Amino acid sequence: MYKKRIFAVISLITVFSCAHQMTPGGGPDDKTGPSVHSITPRTGSVNVDKNTEIILTFSEWIASGSERGISIFPPVEFKTKIKGKVLHIQPDELSDSTTYHVEINSSLKDLRGNPVTTPYTLVFSTGPTLDSGVIEGCVTDPSRDLLQPKIALFSEKELADTGLVGPPSYLLQTDSTGRFRFNNIRTGKYRVIGYFDVNNDSRLQAGTEQVFMPQDSMIAIKNQLADIALFPAVFDTAFPRIISLQTSNKLIKGKWNKPFDSLSFNQPEIVIENAKNPSEKITDFKYLLYTNTIGFAIKTAVTAEKTEYRFIYTMSRKNSIGSLRDTVAFNGSDSADTVRPALKRWDSDNARDLRPLLKMIWTEPVLLKDSLLMTGSSGDTVFVSSPESFSDTTTAVMLSDLKPGSSYQMVIFDRSGEDLSGNAIAIKDTSDTAANIVITTPDIDSLATSLQGGAKCLSNRSNIKWVFSHFNGKTYTTDDSSGTFLFSLIPAGEGLIGYFEDRNGNGLQDPGKLVPWIGPEEQMMSPDTVEARARWDIEGLEIPVCEICK
Structure with a gap:
């Protein structure tokens, strides 16, 4: 009896120890992710049974929840079961004569949370042959923050059916260097998109996930290798909406909920009508979009009455279908706007550059009309360029270099600019001076005399710009000359050099x-x-940018 009780206790311990997968304790810290040791069916297999179970054995135990790291393409429903080191995948019945891709990405982890060492692809066919298409490439990330994005291929059929937000034809994850390769896919034309799958749903989310794209909209994939590079891109399908309207005399000021993208959207079609008498409309007006801001204005030929109006606008995309129609109510006003705009503050990166950017922030949008000049302490002058449009943040650019170790002054008078109502800039005192801006340039001993070099592969290219991304946070740009660059009198320090096609x-x-x-x-x-280096001429730099995906 005593021996039977001991046996029963041991049996219970054994049962419960196998019931839960727990993080093992003791020993050295494990930072190595699991790797695939064996698979069934073997990759490259043909004539695989449509009801086959897929079995992958890993180098160590797999954590529960790792099924989020598994995808099958073409898409098919499947169930998973994890037993220690073994992952069982049971798809619903597979289609005849179809090449399938089973993708394992970094969401599959061991019991300590380490992801698979390298994304893995299993390819097999339920027919006598495998598809023969192949494509490889890389994702370029100038921010150097690349975190293994996923690469999605959308066939022409998928694009027509569900667009970019539906399931892709194929999907895999890049390696840690941003490289990828698809083997054994159907030949044809595909749209290729890279993205960070933040919520791990294998779907591209507009506006929330960083995306990358090639220069060509459709890539022809054949049985010969296609090699492409993907560059940073933006995916935002939401229409801008008006969130506020204010009126004064013959002016209506409004705000969008986000910066208006004039490259993606047409200028809105606008109808302004009396809410009580819709046939009474304001038809003579001009739409003005501010620069560097979310604001806009409507200048009308007549004064709106003191009554409620409806502002009806229709948004449409350029070169794309779809539109948005919305209505915003506002009250008319015959009160004149006599408040003069004022300079709230100005900012400059003058401590680091001989051609600093100068930002002037106003209380309301201003258009600078006069030519601006920087006058140096030695009597030299430099012309300053500013946008020829209304903005509440004016970015002024020096048209030539300032002298090192010098002080420069720019005086802005009240007549130098005006707001949308024609009010001149507010003055500081009893004079006509609205602002007096003083900039001091860096000393010559803190500047590198020159930085020269190039890349032979760019010698016959056009529209190339070279950039020096300084570790001080600023980027310096210079024109290309037959594959070579010259940066003159830039702040000393370290950084990265690259190029872009402007x-x-x-x-x-x-x-x-x-x-x-x-x-x-x-x-x-x-x-x-x-x-x-400060006070040095650096020459003969060979910049390794010729092989983008190497």
């Missing part, structure tokens, strides 16, 4: 847009740190 000529590294499709500008940043 196709639209705005001098900026522009991301692509998924809707409507606007191809991204090619860009590449070398991973090698470069030092710009």
Whole structure:
């Protein structure tokens, strides 16, 4: 009897110890993720039974919940079961003569939370042959914060059925360097998108997940290798909406809920009507979109009566279907706006640059009319450029370099600008001076005399701009000359050098847009740190940017 009780206790201990997978204790800290040791069916198998069970054995025990790291393409429903190191996948009945891809990504983890060491793909066919299409490439991330995005392929059929928010034709995760390769996929044309799957649902979420895209909207995948690079892009399908309207005399001021993207959306179609008498409309008006802000204004030829009006606007996308129609109510006012705009503050990065950006923040949108000048302590002058549009934040740019170790002054008079109601800028005192801005430039001993180099692969390219991304947080840009660059008198310090293709000529590294499709500008940043030394001429730098995906 005594022996039977001992046996029963041991049996219970054994049962309960096998019932729960727990994080093992003791021993050295385990930071190595699981790897695949064996699979059934073997990758590359053909004529696989449509009711087959897929079995993967890993190098260590797998945590519960790891089924989130499993996908099957073409999409099919499946169930999973985890037993220690073994993962069982039971798909619903598979289709005839179809090549299937079982993808294992970094959401599959061991009991200590370590993800799989490398994303894994199992390929097999329920027919006599495997599909023969192949494509590989990489995701470029100038921020250097690449965290293994997923790559989705959308066939023309999927795009027509569900667009980019539906299930893709194929999906896999890049390796830790951002590289990817699809083997044995159906030949044809695909849209290729990279994205960070934040909620791990294998779906692309507009506006919330960072995306990457190639320069071509559709990629032809054949049985010969296609090699592509994906660059940063924006995916935001939401229409802008008006959140407020205010009136004064012949002016209606409004705000959008987000910056108005004039590259993606057409100017709104607007109807302004009397709420009590809809046939009474204000038809003679001009729409003005501010720069660098979410604001806009409507200048009318007549004064709105003191009654309720309806502001009806219709939004539409450029080169794409779909529209939004919305109505905002507001009350008319015949009160004149006599409040003069004032300069709230100004900011400059003058301590680090000989061509600093100057930002002037106003109490309301202002248009600067006069030419602006910076006058140096030695008597030299530099012209300053400002936008020819209304804005509550004016960004002024020096048209030539300031002298090092000097002090410069720019005087803004009341007549230098006006607001939408024609009010001049408010003055500081009894004079006509609205602002007196003083900038001091860095000393010559803190500047690198020059930084020169290039890349042979860019010698025959056009519209190329070189950038020096300084570790002080600022990026310096210079024109390309047959594959070479020259940065002169930039702050000493370390940084990264790269280039971008300035196709639209705005001098900026522009991301692509998924809707409507606007191809991204090619860009590449070398991973090698470069030092710009104070008072030195650095020459002959060879920048490794010729092989984007290497």
